[in-house]
Amino acid sequence: MQMVDLAVIGAGPAGMTAATMAAGAGLSVVVLDEQPAPGGQIYRAVASGGTARADILGKDYVEGAVLVQGLLASTARHERGAVVWDIAPLDEGFEITFSQESGPSRVAARRLVLATGALERPIPVPGWTLPGVMTAGAGQILLKASGVVAGSAVLAGSGPLLYLLAIQMSRAGAPPLAIVETQSWRDQLRATPRVLGALRGWRTLFKGFGLLAELRGHAIRRITGARNLAIIGTGRAEGLQFTTKGRTQQISCDTVLLHQGVVPNTQASRALGLEHDWHHGQRAFVPRTDIWGESTHRGIFVIGDGAGIAGAKAAVPAGELAALQIAHQAGALDKATRDKKAGAPRKRLEAERSLRPFLEAAYPVAAQVLAPADTTMVCRCEEVTAGEVRKWAALGCKGPNQTKAFGRVGMGPCQGRYCGLTVTEILARSHDMPHSAVGSYRIRMPLKPVTLGELALLEPTDAAE
Amino acid sequence: MNSAFRDLTPAQQLVPVTLDGDELMLPDGANLAAALLAYGVGVFRGTPVSGAPRAPYCMMGACFDCLIELHGVTRQACMTQVQAGLVITKPKGRDHADG
Numbered sequence: 174m175q176m177v178d179l180a181v182i183g184a185g186p187a188g189m190t191a192a193t194m195a196a197g198a199g200l201s202v203v204v205l206d207e208q209p210a211p212g213g214q215i216y217r218a219v220a221s222g223g224t225a226r227a228d229i230l231g232k233d234y235v236e237g238a239v240l241v242q243g244l245l246a247s248t249a250r251h252e253r254g255a256v257v258w259d260i261a262p263l264d265e266g267f268e269i270t271f272s273q274e275s276g277p278s279r280v281a282a283r284r285l286v287l288a289t290g291a292l293e294r295p296i297p298v299p300g301w302t303l304p305g306v307m308t309a310g311a312g313q314i315l316l317k318a319s320g321v322v323a324g325s326a327v328l329a330g331s332g333p334l335l336y337l338l339a340i341q342m343s344r345a346g347a348p349p350l351a352i353v354e355t356q357s358w359r360d361q362l363r364a365t366p367r368v369l370g371a372l373r374g375w376r377t378l379f380k381g382f383g384l385l386a387e388l389r390g391h392a393i394r395r396i397t398g399a400r401n402l403a404i405i406g407t408g409r410a411e412g413l414q415f416t417t418k419g420r421t422q423q424i425s426c427d428t429v430l431l432h433q434g435v436v437p438n439t440q441a442s443r444a445l446g447l448e449h450d451w452h453h454g455q456r457a458f459v460p461r462t463d464i465w466g467e468s469t470h471r472g473i474f475v476i477g478d479g480a481g482i483a484g485a486k487a488a489v490p491a492g493e494l495a496a497l498q499i500a501h502q503a504g505a506l507d508k509a510t511r512d513k514k515a516g517a518p519r520k521r522l523e524a525e526r527s528l529r530p531f532l533e534a535a536y537p538v539a540a541q542v543l544a545p546a547d548t549t550m551v552c553r554c555e556e557v558t559a560g561e562v563r564k565w566a567a568l569g570c571k572g573p574n575q576t577k578a579f580g581r582v583g584m585g586p587c588q589g590r591y592c593g594l595t596v597t598e599i600l601a602r603s604h605d606m607p608h609s610a611v612g613s614y615r616i617r618m619p620l621k622p623v624t625l626g627e628l629a630l631l632e633p634t635d636a637a638e
Numbered sequence: 639m640n641s642a643f644r645d646l647t648p649a650q651q652l653v654p655v656t657l658d659g660d661e662l663m664l665p666d667g668a669n670l671a672a673a674l675l676a677y678g679v680g681v682f683r684g685t686p687v688s689g690a691p692r693a694p695y696c697m698m699g700a701c702f703d704c705l706i707e708l709h710g711v712t713r714q715a716c717m718t719q720v721q722a723g724l725v726i727t728k729p730k731g732r733d734h735a736d737g
């Protein structure tokens with residue numbers, strides 16, 4: 174098997190930057206991403222959508238094309254549609270197994286960058302499993318990758334992505350019927366003192382205000398301080414119900430797009446056994462990394478939103494820092510040059526990160542999402558309710574891994590991606606224990622289900638040779 | 639079929655596929671989940687646990703609610719591209735399982 178200097182998993186802004194720069198420093202690099210084209214979540218399909226779609230998605234989106242061109246012009250090898258499902262540490266380096274349309278393959282690499290981005294936070298509200306309910310991110314992916322837009326939609330939850338999506342849908346000629354937001358004026362008030370700390374990230378902050386101004390121009394109905402969100406409908410979504418100022422209201426629609434911010438996608442970092450810490454502001458676990466992005470396992474770097482949510486503008490400098498350190502470790506860059514080049518990206522990264530405490534306070538996770546009602550489904554795959562998890566907690570079940578033994582929660586195909594954080598929140602409350610002590614699901618390879626046919630196609634590993 | 643979604647770029651090359659035996663025309667190379675939604679397919683499968691109806695939720699390969707069968711093999715529709723001749727079946731879930 175061929176051994177490269179660096180394998181990068183994920184071709185979003187973080188992974189593209191790290192790969193392009195490491196290749197520029199003379200390293201052999203392979204980039205693996207399950208999407209048909211580089212770009213990641215924010216710049217999904219940026220190179221193929223055409224100009225009409227670019228007008229809808231906006232200037233920030235089009236900026237991603239520069240990163241994509243940089244990657245494609247570099248010597249890094251980009252594998253399209255490559256789903257990584259196994260990563261195994263070798264004596265030296267790592268062996269990565271991935272599947273493409275043509276079948277499974279393996280590659281070995283001396284060092285590894287995990288740039289697997291973010292996932293939508295689980296949003297367990299009544300009716301969230303009904304057809305017609307999707308994440309806001311999903312609504313945006315339909316628009317970016319396929320030019321498909323929901324015709325009669327309500328956006329619900331909280332976070333700037335709702336505003337961006339509402340604007341993009343409006344430009345596409347299909348404005349949402351309403352934005353129903355869970356944060357209240359009290360949250361905004363609580364966030365105000367943090368604006369000062371956020372000023373270092375003023376460029377991004379100003380863009381946010383610009384977004385709000387454009388949103389007002391589209392005159393979309395906005396409701397804030399909404400509680401008790403519930404999707405109503407039999408067999409599919411027929412509307413959204415919520416309470417404001419003590420009154421219950423309903424809006425009829427075909428599609429409900431939910432959002433409660435995004436959280437790091439830690440499937441790969443968990444499966445590799447890296448150390449993670451509970452991040453109270455983000456209400457999520459984040460892998461522990463040093464200033465270069467190197468994890469607690471030597472040679473594995475975690476960068477971008479997968480290392481803690483900081484956005485696309487932070488993902489780029491994080492990719493630069495990782496590439497500098499990797500080039501240095503590989504002997505392609507001396508220490509003095511590395512340190513000199515690290516100054517600028519470190520500043521940009523800090524500026525972007527300084528925005529987060531403000532955003533976290535202004536758009537907190539809704540109480541009903543952190544502590545769902547007993548009858549609300551938390552595990553979509555195995556159809557387990559919050560009440561069942563609480564019952565197991567009362568029976569003495571202390572940690573998320575034990576809940577699996579009680580009732581298969583987290584054991585479906587999504588491997589806990591859309592219930593893991595909820596189960597941690599519920600157990601932390603039930604036992605009055607810190608989240609870090611409750612912990613999270615143990616994740617095992619494969620990261621995605623593999624068919625027997627795929628396994629059969631794989632050559633035995635080189636270890637046997 | 640009446641769809642909850644609008645396709646902004648309808649002038650595309652269409653190819654035939656079958657869904658539960660019925661022939662339909664979908665845009666060649668399009669994302670299969672998006673194409674089915676735009677065509678008006680509202681429900682993709684029934685769950686194995688209760689037979690409850692499900693449809694795409696995340697569109698990014700993470701939730702597994704878009705599972706369909708392609709030539710008998712279970713696949714994520716949101717991670718699949720349309721090709722001429724696809725034979726698609728909706729998993730019927732528990733209530734309809736054989737035996």
Ligand SMILES: Cc1cc2nc3c(=O)[nH]c(=O)nc-3n(C[C@H](O)[C@H](O)[C@H](O)COP(=O)(O)OP(=O)(O)OC[C@H]3O[C@@H](n4cnc5c(N)ncnc54)[C@H](O)[C@@H]3O)c2cc1C
Nearest residue numbers: 183185186187206207213214215257289290310477478485
């Ligand atoms: C659905 C969604 C939409 C978003 N839209 C916006 C937006 O419009 N504007 C904005 O500012 N921010 C948006 N964000 C936030 C976004 O996470 C960041 O801004 C930015 O994309 C982070 O960059 P990244 O490089 O860290 O990760 P990403 O851009 O998320 O890239 C990660 C890549 O890793 C790949 N990947 C993950 N696991 C595997 C695997 N096992 N095998 C192979 N490939 C894998 C994914 O396919 C993806 O391409 C969105 C987030 C989500 C989840």
Ligand code: FES
Nearest residue numbers: 697701702704716
């Ligand atoms: S819609 Fe979530 S995996 Fe396809």
